[in-house]
Amino acid sequence: MSTETAHTPNYDDAVTKKFLIASVTWGAVGMLVGVICALQLAWWPANLNVPWLTFGRLRPLHTNAVIFAFTGNFIFAAMYYSMQRLLKTRMFNDVLSQVHFWGWQSIIVAAAITLPAGLSQSKEYAELIWPIDIAIAVIWVVMAVNFFGTIAIRKVKHLYVAIWFYMSMVITIAVLHIVNSLVLPASATVSYPVFSGITDALVQWWYGHNAVGFLLTTPILGLMYYFVPKTAGRPVYSYRLSILHFWGLVFLYIWAGPHHILYSSLPDWAQTTGVVFSVMLLAPSWGGMLNGLLTLRGAWDKLRTDPLLKFWVVAITFYGMSTFEGPMMSIRAVNALSHFTDWTIGHVHSGALGWVGMAAFATFYYMVPKLWNNQLYSVKAATLHFWLATIGIVLYVMAMWTAGITQGLMWRELDADGQLQYPNFMDTVLQLIPLYWIRLVGGTMYLVGLLVMAWNLVKTASGVAPKDGPEQVTAAPESLPTPAK
Amino acid sequence: MADSMHRKLIESKGAVMAVLTTVAISIGGLVEIAPLYSEALGPEPMEGIEPLTPLELAGRDIYVREGCYNCHSQMVRPFRDETLRYGEWTRAGEIVYDRPFQMGSRRIGPDLQRVGGKYPDAWHYEHMDDPRATSPGSIMPRYSWLKERQIDPEAVQASMRALQTLGTPYTDEQIADAPAAIQRQGGEIVARLEAGNLSAQPDDQIVALTAYLQQLGVAGRKAIQAQKDAAAALEAGTEIPASVED
Ligand code: HEM
Ligand code: HEM
Numbered sequence: 001m002s003t004e005t006a007h008t009p010n011y012d013d014a015v016t017k018k019f020l021i022a023s024v025t026w027g028a029v030g031m032l033v034g035v036i037c038a039l040q041l042a043w044w045p046a047n048l049n050v051p052w053l054t055f056g057r058l059r060p061l062h063t064n065a066v067i068f069a070f071t072g073n074f075i076f077a078a079m080y081y082s083m084q085r086l087l088k089t090r091m092f093n094d095v096l097s098q099v100h101f102w103g104w105q106s107i108i109v110a111a112a113i114t115l116p117a118g119l120s121q122s123k124e125y126a127e128l129i130w131p132i133d134i135a136i137a138v139i140w141v142v143m144a145v146n147f148f149g150t151i152a153i154r155k156v157k158h159l160y161v162a163i164w165f166y167m168s169m170v171i172t173i174a175v176l177h178i179v180n181s182l183v184l185p186a187s188a189t190v191s192y193p194v195f196s197g198i199t200d201a202l203v204q205w206w207y208g209h210n211a212v213g214f215l216l217t218t219p220i221l222g223l224m225y226y227f228v229p230k231t232a233g234r235p236v237y238s239y240r241l242s243i244l245h246f247w248g249l250v251f252l253y254i255w256a257g258p259h260h261i262l263y264s265s266l267p268d269w270a271q272t273t274g275v276v277f278s279v280m281l282l283a284p285s286w287g288g289m290l291n292g293l294l295t296l297r298g299a300w301d302k303l304r305t306d307p308l309l310k311f312w313v314v315a316i317t318f319y320g321m322s323t324f325e326g327p328m329m330s331i332r333a334v335n336a337l338s339h340f341t342d343w344t345i346g347h348v349h350s351g352a353l354g355w356v357g358m359a360a361f362a363t364f365y366y367m368v369p370k371l372w373n374n375q376l377y378s379v380k381a382a383t384l385h386f387w388l389a390t391i392g393i394v395l396y397v398m399a400m401w402t403a404g405i406t407q408g409l410m411w412r413e414l415d416a417d418g419q420l421q422y423p424n425f426m427d428t429v430l431q432l433i434p435l436y437w438i439r440l441v442g443g444t445m446y447l448v449g450l451l452v453m454a455w456n457l458v459k460t461a462s463g464v465a466p467k468d469g470p471e472q473v474t475a476a477p478e479s480l481p482t483p484a485k
Numbered sequence: 486m487a488d489s490m491h492r493k494l495i496e497s498k499g500a501v502m503a504v505l506t507t508v509a510i511s512i513g514g515l516v517e518i519a520p521l522y523s524e525a526l527g528p529e530p531m532e533g534i535e536p537l538t539p540l541e542l543a544g545r546d547i548y549v550r551e552g553c554y555n556c557h558s559q560m561v562r563p564f565r566d567e568t569l570r571y572g573e574w575t576r577a578g579e580i581v582y583d584r585p586f587q588m589g590s591r592r593i594g595p596d597l598q599r600v601g602g603k604y605p606d607a608w609h610y611e612h613m614d615d616p617r618a619t620s621p622g623s624i625m626p627r628y629s630w631l632k633e634r635q636i637d638p639e640a641v642q643a644s645m646r647a648l649q650t651l652g653t654p655y656t657d658e659q660i661a662d663a664p665a666a667i668q669r670q671g672g673e674i675v676a677r678l679e680a681g682n683l684s685a686q687p688d689d690q691i692v693a694l695t696a697y698l699q700q701l702g703v704a705g706r707k708a709i710q711a712q713k714d715a716a717a718a719l720e721a722g723t724e725i726p727a728s729v730e731d
Contacts, residue, residue, distance in 0.1 A: 041593065044624045054626040056552025118550040122585050151499040158496045167503060172510045179514075186647035187640060190546065194651060197580040198528055199521045201588050206514055243491050250506060254513030263562040264588060265528075265577035270517050277513070340558055340592035412566040420569050425595040426622050433624075 011084040013371055015097040016077050020367060022105060023073035023360065024454050029112075030065030031447045037062050038443050042436035052116035060127045061115040066352065067125055067215060069108045074360040075219045076104070076143075079166050081367055082226040083150060086160045092149025096142050103139035107132060119189045123204045125211050126180050130191045133181040140177065144170050161242045165222025168250045172214040180207035198265050205260035213253040216351065217319075220359050221249075221288050224316070227363050228295050231308050237294035241287050248284030252277050259330040262339065271332075278330030285323035292316040307382035311362035314390055318354025322347060337412075342432065343404025346397045353393045353446055361385065361453060368457045377459035378467040381452055388449030395442030403435040531578035531708035536653045537697070539663035540670045540687075542644060543636040544697025547690055548587070551628065558589035559598040559701070572599035572706060579705035582653055594625060599702030606674050607681040609695045631691040638664035638688070670696060 039046045040055045047053045080097070084090060091097050110132050114120075120127040128136070147170050151159065159167075180203055183191035195203045229236050236242060258266060258274025293316050296309065303309050325347050329338050338344060369376050376382065410428040413421035422428055459467075495502050521528075537545060548554075561567050563574040575598050580586060604612075608619055613631055616623040642663050649655040659666070671687025674695055678685050685692050 040626075041624060044626060047626050049627055049629070051630055054551065054628075056555045056626070059555045060552060118552075120549060120552060122549040122552070122554050122587065124590065148499065148503070154499075158492060159499060159502060164496075164502060164506070167499075168506050168510065171503065171507050175507075175510065175514075184647045184651055186644045190640070190644060192584040192644070192647050192651060196582060196584045196651075197586055198577045199518075200584065200586040202518055202521055204586070206518060210510075240488050243488065247509065251509040251512070254510050255517065256513075258517065260590065261560075261588065263564075264560055265575055265580075267521070270521070273517060336562070336564065339562075340590070344590065411570070412564070414566065414569075418565075420566060423570070425570075426620060429593075429624060430622055 010090050012080070012091050012094055012097060015091070015094075015101055016081045016367070017371055018101050019073045019077035019080065020364060020371070022101075023070055023077055024364065024450075024457065026065055026069030026073060026108060027360070028447070028450055028454065030062060030070050031443070031450060033058055033062040033065060035440065035443050035447055038436065038440045042433060042440055051118070057116050057118055057120075060120060060124075061112065063125055064111050064115060064127065065108070067211070068111070071216060071356055071360070072104065074363065075169070075215070075223070076100070077367065078223040078227070078363050079147075079219065081371075082162055082223060083147075083166065086162060086226065087150060087154035087156060089150060089153050089155050092146050092153055096146035096149075100139060100143045100146060103135065103142065107135050107139065110135070114189075121183070121191065121193070123180065123193075124208055126177075126204070126207060129189050130181065130183050130185050131188065133177070133183075137174070137178055137181070140170075140174050144174065160225070161236070161239075161246065162222040162226040164246050165218045165225070168246075169214045169219040169222075172210060172218075172250075172254075176207045176210050176214070180204060198261075201261050201264065202258065202266060202270065206254070206257035209257040209260060210253055212351070213249075213256075216356050218249065218253075220356060221292075223363060224288075224292050224312075224359065227366055228292055228312055228316075231306075231312060231362070231366055232296050232299035232302070234295055234299055237291050237297070241291045245284040245287030245291065248287065249281075252281045252284060256281055256330070259335065262330075262332055262335045275330050275332060279327045282323065282327040286320060289316055289320035289323070292319075305379075307379060307386050308362050308365050310383075310386050311358045311365070314386075315355050315358035315362060318350055318358065318393070322351035322355060325350065337408040338404060341404035341408045342400045342435075343408065346400030346404060349400065350393070350397045353389070353396060357446070357450075358389065361389070361450075364453065364457060368460050372461040372463070374460050374463050375466040376456070377464055378456050380467070381456045385449040385452045385456070388445045388452065392442045392445035392449065395445070396439050397442075399435040399438040399442065403432045403439075406431055406435075528577040528581050530581045531576060531705065532711060533704045533708050534579055534581065535704065536582045536648070536655055537700070538666060538670055539638070539641045539645065539659075540636075540667045540693050540696045541700055542648075542697075543641045543667070543690075544693035544695070546644065547631070547636075547694045548697060549585070553597075554587050554589045556591060556593035556625070557595065557597045558592050559596065560588040561596055561598050567596075571596045572702065573709050575702075576705060576709065579702070579708070582648075584648065584651065584653075594623075597698070597701055599706060601699050601701040601703040605681070606677045606695050606699065607683055609698055610678055610683050610685070610691055613691055613694065628691075631694060632685065632689060634690045635686065635688045636667070636690055636693050638667055641667065667693075 036046065037055060037058050047055065051057070080091065111128055114129055114132065115127060119129045121129060147166070151163070182194045184194065185191040193200050225236060225242065255277035256274055258271050259278045262271055262275070296313060299309060303313065328334050329347060365376060365382055407428050410422050410431065415421045495505065559575070561571045561574045568574060612619040613628045615627050615629070616625040642660055645655050645660045645663060649660065668687050671692045674692050675685050675687055
């Protein structure tokens, strides 16, 4: 039994548990849909000629499920867990916590019904129809009130770094979601945006890029600042670096949206601004990566035995990789090749599977033994999960890089007469099919790993005696992970 | 020094932190989007760019519903290989009435921004029914149910009304006439399909989608050609056109 929970029985951990269970469950669903999408690209009849199983309807289901249901619930679980402990107080209002939880799950269920039904606004990661958009805004405000209320009643003076990052998510996602969802309904399910044409495109990618920035990145950096020091038993490497990279990140991120619509009819100055800020974004991103990795320094000896640290090292490394790749892909000459191809998909999943997913797994393995007051059931199974996931990511990403570069080069290849070498688009598609099969294998391994984890966590929670020996997974320090002075 | 200031002035005050964060995340968006939005009374439609007809609008809603944008872009980039493959690159003035925009981010299949007029109507009918029939090896799903389902003219009118409110120049007469217009335009497509021994009704979803696809990029291509002709004429000094954009 950990002293942490013994001294502080007052925290609302029930809601944390619910968010955690929801994240693992929806994660399995969302990634299964991803695997089905991957299968359909390799072998189209996998849609069984059923309208609601066709790729065009399933892909938004996959993206919404993994972003809002898997990642969203994961962030909320980690946020409720860590902020109560960091602020040394129970959440501001338990009713708001419950409304947040059940409201969010209802939204997910509504999404899972409407998207396959073809009810969509067609803006990526903002496909949900307007009544659901309103529900999202309401639930988000409920969460924000609870969040700021908890800050107001805190028992410590200073807000720890993690809280800054959570705060940037709470504020920014609200702004993005509301502006990008401004529509005029024509019926209960159909609506048209107030923006049109290229302006609509700019608003959408201002939203889209920053949904990545403030859902898939900043909150996870925030919880990294809590869970990595806890897991490693060491203070954060540099307090000054965390200040610099926080403000750098939140200020620069917002400008980068236009890198999604380079070479479009967006005015040149806006495209160039997007490129310049995207390249600058490398600096605070790597600041965060270094702060995470260097916090782990000195804990390297535990790396061989402790699966949690392994997950964190891979997560932070993939964060560094995808935040290096992203700025490169923002450079016009590179984007000319990568845009529209599977290269983008490779980039997305090195961030999503590598950074988001691995960070989530590390956090779950940390929280479940604490929340249920048991030791992790099987360290061996966690290590197996680690290797399934890591090899799965490598297969997925390598296949997509190869596919993207192959197709991008084939599209632009000209023959001696200056005519297209591959005028038939199909020629460039057929090249990719073997790579789509490899991606399917990688994605399936990743999903199987997640299921192994789910089984391991259920065993842990139900209090079955640990399987592999007495080895403690982590010895978390009692103190707050305050920055080194 | 700066660290301790940060600690004292910001970290210990939640409200200050929240305000500063809001300011930090607002600047970029405002600087980039505001000029375009004020200009959005700007990106002027090019000469000859009209709002979609009721049938085409119904087709566009099907395009959105089925999520075609997940595989097809509508944005030709100004590269030699792209203009060779697809035609003129996409201008802002061609897509001013697009709500939501359909530029896309993936090309699992080819770009469609200038697909209008590239194939006969019957090609689209057969391709949507079974993509392998026209494009051996294609990985696109079949959409055979589009033959069996019909569009709802009243829903199209509701859509036109909403778009009219947002500024799309539909007249009240056009909205009132929509059901008849659907029959007229749909009838023309059905006639062409029947010439190829295919049967359909004017309000079939496949007919609406075909109408939408067949207009994609057509008016824009003409407008761009007109601009080029005018510019060439100007250069040759033969004639000074009354109004040449840009
Ligand atoms: C088992 C694991 C997964 C598999 C097999 C998988 C598969 C896929 C497939 C096949 C696509 C469509 C690619 C295309 O358009 O060509 C896709 C898109 C996407 N996936 Fe996944 N996925 C997985 C996990 C995840 C996770 C965990 C996340 C996020 C946390 C994620 C986020 C996305 C996003 C954002 C897109 C859209 C990319 C874009 O718009 O360019 N995926 N995924
Ligand atoms: C410094 C950081 C980053 C920069 C500058 C960046 C830049 C880019 C660029 C240039 C694209 C391609 C746009 C296109 O050609 O369509 C892209 C796509 C994408 N990136 Fe990143 N990236 C960064 C980090 C990340 C991370 C960490 C993640 C995930 C956790 C991520 C998720 C995505 C997604 C989901 C897309 C696909 C958007 C779509 O087309 O649907 N990015 N990014």
